[in-house]
Amino acid sequence: MLINETIITDIKNIIAHSKDKAIKAVDHQRTLMYWHIGERIFEEEQKGKDRADYGTFLIKYLSEQLQPEFGSGFSIRQINLYRQFYRTFTNVHTLYAQLSWSQYKLLLSVNSQDKREFYIAETIKNNWTVRQLERQIHTSLYERLLLSNDKESVLAVAKKEKLPSDAKEIIKDPMFLEFLGLKKESAYYERDLESAIITHLQEFLLELGNGFSFVARQKRIHIEGDEFFVDLVFYNRILQCFVIIEIKTHKLTHQDIGQLQMYVNYYDRTEKLPHENSTIGILFCADKNDAVVKFTLPENQKQIIASQYELYLPTEQQLMAELNKELENFEERDKPKKEIQ
Incomplete structure (x- = not known):
């Protein structure tokens, strides 16, 4: 008598699901x-x-x-x-x-109600494990998102009360890539960093944020006989757009920004479908001058983001001191300039 073998798989799945519940x-x-x-x-x-x-x-x-x-x-x-x-x-x-x-024990270390609400919402939304929640708390995910957003937006996106309308609402700066296992003191080629990211793609997607999926590595594009290679291409289902990442192991230059802008324009004009939003470009760089980024790009543009990466986790005290300094600089830049008398 023939028996459909899928019944064994189905029953095993039922058992596993029931045990988990x-x-x-x-x-x-x-x-x-x-x-x-x-x-x-x-x-x-x-x-x-x-x-x-x-x-x-x-x-x-x-x-x-x-x-x-x-x-x-x-x-x-x-x-x-x-x-x-x-x-x-x-x-x-x-x-x-x-x-x-175990997750509630981690949340007891979070010292404000807003931060706890954020981490609770993100844990439920993303089904984070204890280890993933611990990493996000220890890398101050909440504070990193606050560097380019207001508190209300960060909480609203986490709680699904609003969809992000700007890539900066879900993309962090800096990004921590300690899971790649690369030593900070060593010199790396861009290809080395790219290969390490692909090897640790799951962890990298977690660090990138919500809604990202991998599309291509070293994507070849042809422009009137010239050939170019885009380091990494992702798609974000929340933002409904392609996300291009270019890796630079040196301090960011205006030429790097121009190169990424060309890739973004290419995707917008040849790959993007009519219902999709404009392509986002992220420059991963070892160091950057925010003023150079600001003056290279048009005012109020939202397509190009420069994000500095770190290959190791600083201590909590170092991290918070740096983030507080950045928040103060961010607030200072946002203050209206006094009129010249």
Whole structure:
């Protein structure tokens, strides 16, 4: 008797899907349990708030009573986390089943509600793993997007309350490429960096942002008998346009910008379909002078973006200091100039 072999594949998929749902359901119940424990601890603390060190004594006492029976999940450190969890997310109805307890623990390190809302929305939208969420927090994704956007736009795009209307709303500057495994001290040809990106394409797409898919590498184009090669071509389904990336391992020059502008014009005139939006060009560069970029391009243009790349992750303190400096410069550039008397 012949049996359709696809039944085995289908049943295996059903089993795997059910197991995954069961694991997520159990983890969500565990998350709710920790929240309710934190709530109960906080309520008890309020009864003894007039007594010095009552909270410290209470948590130590709870750990001594619970850890022998329930294990390391009730150490002093963990119980403090449950208390902090409740104090950070005070409404149990705002907890998402899509987020694991490990992801909520990461979010406790985020020091503002706006940032937490951003990372929660992006995690759910992109189905980030714990490791992916950790990387995005540690590379200050939220602050990097704020360098060229206002807070309201960043949150609205993350929450799907609006579609991005400008490439700068989803493209970061700088971009961190530590996952390529290249040493900062070494000299690299552009082809070396390009090959490393292709090897780590999944991680690179995550760093690029939402909606990107890979199209071509070293795309050959012919212009009246002359031959050119575009480093990397992507398509963004949210922006509904081609995205061309040119890699420069030196400091950006106005000639580099002109070269990318030509590629963008070519795609707009020969590849873009009528319903699609204008092509975006991104110059990946080791260093750049923002003033050179500004004066090379027409005012208010939105098609060419220069993004500096870093091959390693700075410390959190270095990163935040640099981002704060850039935000101050950005705000200073945006101030209206005083009229000359």
